[in-house]
Amino acid sequence: MNWLDTVIQGTLLGGLYALFAMGLAVIYGVMKQINIAHGDFIVLAAYLALGIVAATGLHPFLVIPLAIVVFGFFGYAVQRTILNRTIGGDILPPLVVTYGLSIVIENALQQTQSADPRSIKLGALETASVPLGGGLAVGVFPLVMLVTAIVVAIVLEIVFNRTRLGMAFRAVSDDREIASIMGVRDKRLFGYATAISFAVIAIAGVFMGIKFTFTPSLGPNFLLYAFEAVVIGGMGSFWGTLAGGIVLGIAQAIGFALNPGWGILAGHLVFLAVLLVRPTGIFARTA
Amino acid sequence: MSALLETRGLVAHYGDFQALFGIDADVHEGERVALIGSNGAGKSTFLTSIAGMRRSAKESIVFDGAPIGALDAADVAALGIALVPEGRRLFPSLSVEENLAMGAFNRRKGPWNLENVYSLFPALREKRRAPATSLSGGQQQMVAIGRALMANPRLLMCDEISLGLSPAVVKEVYAALGVVCSEHGVSAIVVEQDIELARTMSDRAYCFTHGFVSLSGTSTDLTREAISAAYFGV
Ligand SMILES: Nc1ncnc2c1ncn2[C@@H]1O[C@H](COP(=O)(O)OP(=O)(O)OP(=O)(O)O)[C@@H](O)[C@H]1O
Numbered sequence: 001m002n003w004l005d006t007v008i009q010g011t012l013l014g015g016l017y018a019l020f021a022m023g024l025a026v027i028y029g030v031m032k033q034i035n036i037a038h039g040d041f042i043v044l045a046a047y048l049a050l051g052i053v054a055a056t057g058l059h060p061f062l063v064i065p066l067a068i069v070v071f072g073f074f075g076y077a078v079q080r081t082i083l084n085r086t087i088g089g090d091i092l093p094p095l096v097v098t099y100g101l102s103i104v105i106e107n108a109l110q111q112t113q114s115a116d117p118r119s120i121k122l123g124a125l126e127t128a129s130v131p132l133g134g135g136l137a138v139g140v141f142p143l144v145m146l147v148t149a150i151v152v153a154i155v156l157e158i159v160f161n162r163t164r165l166g167m168a169f170r171a172v173s174d175d176r177e178i179a180s181i182m183g184v185r186d187k188r189l190f191g192y193a194t195a196i197s198f199a200v201i202a203i204a205g206v207f208m209g210i211k212f213t214f215t216p217s218l219g220p221n222f223l224l225y226a227f228e229a230v231v232i233g234g235m236g237s238f239w240g241t242l243a244g245g246i247v248l249g250i251a252q253a254i255g256f257a258l259n260p261g262w263g264i265l266a267g268h269l270v271f272l273a274v275l276l277v278r279p280t281g282i283f284a285r286t287a
Numbered sequence: 288m289s290a291l292l293e294t295r296g297l298v299a300h301y302g303d304f305q306a307l308f309g310i311d312a313d314v315h316e317g318e319r320v321a322l323i324g325s326n327g328a329g330k331s332t333f334l335t336s337i338a339g340m341r342r343s344a345k346e347s348i349v350f351d352g353a354p355i356g357a358l359d360a361a362d363v364a365a366l367g368i369a370l371v372p373e374g375r376r377l378f379p380s381l382s383v384e385e386n387l388a389m390g391a392f393n394r395r396k397g398p399w400n401l402e403n404v405y406s407l408f409p410a411l412r413e414k415r416r417a418p419a420t421s422l423s424g425g426q427q428q429m430v431a432i433g434r435a436l437m438a439n440p441r442l443l444m445c446d447e448i449s450l451g452l453s454p455a456v457v458k459e460v461y462a463a464l465g466v467v468c469s470e471h472g473v474s475a476i477v478v479e480q481d482i483e484l485a486r487t488m489s490d491r492a493y494c495f496t497h498g499f500v501s502l503s504g505t506s507t508d509l510t511r512e513a514i515s516a517a518y519f520g521v
C-alpha cells in the first residue's frame with residue numbers, strides 16, 4: 001500500500017463526507033436537533049439531480065446551482081410545515097417525525113424510481129486527473145468535491161459568525177425565549193437554518209450521485225457517515241466538521257487499502273475511539 | 288392621562304399552578320414603578336407575561352391603547368417593550384458586543400446605540416470582544432441592562448438588576464435609569480429586593496403577595512410599616 005496516496009485519496013473522499021456532515025451540523029447547531037432523514041434527503045437530491053440531467057441534458061455540475069435553489073426552498077417548507085411543530089418540548093418528537101420522513105422518502109423512491117442502482121454520469125471528467133509528481137495523481141472530480149467542501153465551510157463560517165442572521169442563529173440556539181423577546185422570529189429563523197442545511201444537502205446529493213452508484217435505501221448509511229464526521233470533528237465550528245469528514249475519509253481509505261472489506265469498519269472504529277477518548281470531538285472548541 | 292401600560296385581571300399559570308390572580312396595574316409615560324414582594328410572589332411572572340414569554344388573555348394587557356396579551360414575544364418587542372430578565376440570561380456563545388447588538392435586533396430608532404451604552408458602562412468597552420459570560424457578575428448585569436436599552440424601549444422592565452452589583456454601581460445604574468425615564472420619556476418597571484432602594488428610585492410601587500397586589504401607592508406615601516404588613520400578608 002502506498003500510504004501517501006491512500007491518505008490523499010481519503011482526504012478527497014473526506015470532502016464528500018464533510019458535505020454530508022455540514023448540513024447536519026447546521027440543524028444541530030441552531031435547533032439542537034438531529035434530522036434522522038438527513039441521509040434520505042441526500043439520496044432524494046441525487047434522484048432530483050439525475051432527473052434534471054435526464055430532462056435537460058445539462059452537465060451535472062451546472063445542475064448544482066439549480067438543485068441548491070430547489071432544495072433550499074424545499075427545506076424551508078419542510079421546516080415551516082412539519083418540523084416546527086415538533087420543536088420546543090421533548091427531544092423525542094423531532095426524532096420520531098424525521099425517522100418517519102426517512103421511511104416515507106425511502107419508500108416513495110422505491111415505488112417511483114425502483115431499487116435499481118443509479119448513478120449520475122460525469123463524462124470525460126470522471127476519469128480526468130491531475131498528476132502530483134512522484135507517480136501520484138488526484139482525480140479532478142474528487143478534487144472538486146474537496147474544494148467545494150472547503151468553500152462551503154468558509155461560507156458557513158462567515159454566515160454564522162459575521163452576519164446578523166448568524167448572530168440570531170447562535171442567540172436562538174443559546175436561549176430561544178430571550179432571543180424572541182429581542183424580536184427574533186424563531187420559527188422563521190428555523191426555516192432559514194433548514195433551507196441552508198438543504199442547500200448543502202443538494203450539493204452533497206449531486207456529488208454523492210456522481211461518486212457512488214445509489215439506491216433508495218442508502219440514506220441511513222449517509223446519515224451515519226454525516227453523524228460520525230460531526231462527532232469526530234466536534235461541535236462549535238464548521239472547520240471541525242470539515243476536519244471530521246476528512247478524518248473519516250482517511251480512516252475508510254486506510255481500512256479499505258488494508259482489506260477491501262474493512263473500509264467502512266475502519267471509519268466506525270475511529271468514530272468509536274473518538275467517542276471513548278474525546279467525546280467532545282477532536283477539534284471541538286473548548287467552551 | 289391614560290396609562291402607557293395597563294393590566295386588567297392578568298392571570299398566569301404554570302401547568303396546574305396559578306402564579307397570578309388577576310393583577311390590575313398601570314404604568315404611565317415616563318413613570319418609574321417598583322414591584323416588591325417576597326420570593327415567589329409572582330413579580331417575575333408578571334414581567335415575563337407582559338414581555339409575551341407566555342400567552343395571556345388578549346385584553347388583559349393593554350399597551351398604548353392596544354391589547355397585546357395574545358401577541359408573540361417578537362411582536363411585543365417590536366412595540367418597544369424590553370426586559371432585563373431575572374438571572375441576566377446573556378447569550379453565552381455571543382460576545383459582549385453581539386449581546387448588545389441582539390438587543391437592537393428590532394432596529395427601533397432612539398437615543399441608544401453601542402456608543403451610548405459604552406459611555407454608560409465604560410468597563411464594557413474594553414471587553415467588547417470577550418464572550419459575555421466570561422465577565423464578572425456585575426459586568427454581566429451591565430451587559431443585560433445595556434442589551435435592553437439597545438432596544439430603545441418605551442417600557443423598560445428590570446428584574447432584580449441590583450443583584451451582583453456593588454452598591455456604588457447600583458446607585459449609578461438607578462441614577463442612569465432616572466435620567467433615561469425623565470429625559471427620554473421612557474417608562475420603567477423595576478423589581479427590587481431592597482425596599483428602601485425600591486422606594487427612593489420609583490414614583491409608585493406595587494407590592495405583590497402570593498399572586499395578588501396587596502398594596503400599591505405613591506412611593507413616598509408608602510410607609511415601611513404598611514409595606515412589611517403587605518409583605519407578610521397580614
Ligand atoms: N417555570 C415555572 N414552573 C413552575 N412554577 C413556576 C415557574 N416559575 C415560577 N413558578 C412559580 O410561580 C410563582 C411565582 O414565581 P415568580 O418567579 O414570578 O416569583 P417572584 O416574585 O419573581 O420571586 P423571586 O423574588 O424569587 O424572584 C412561584 O411560586 C414559583 O414557584
Ligand SMILES: [Mg+2]
Pocket residue numbers: 330331332373446
Ligand atoms: Mg423573580
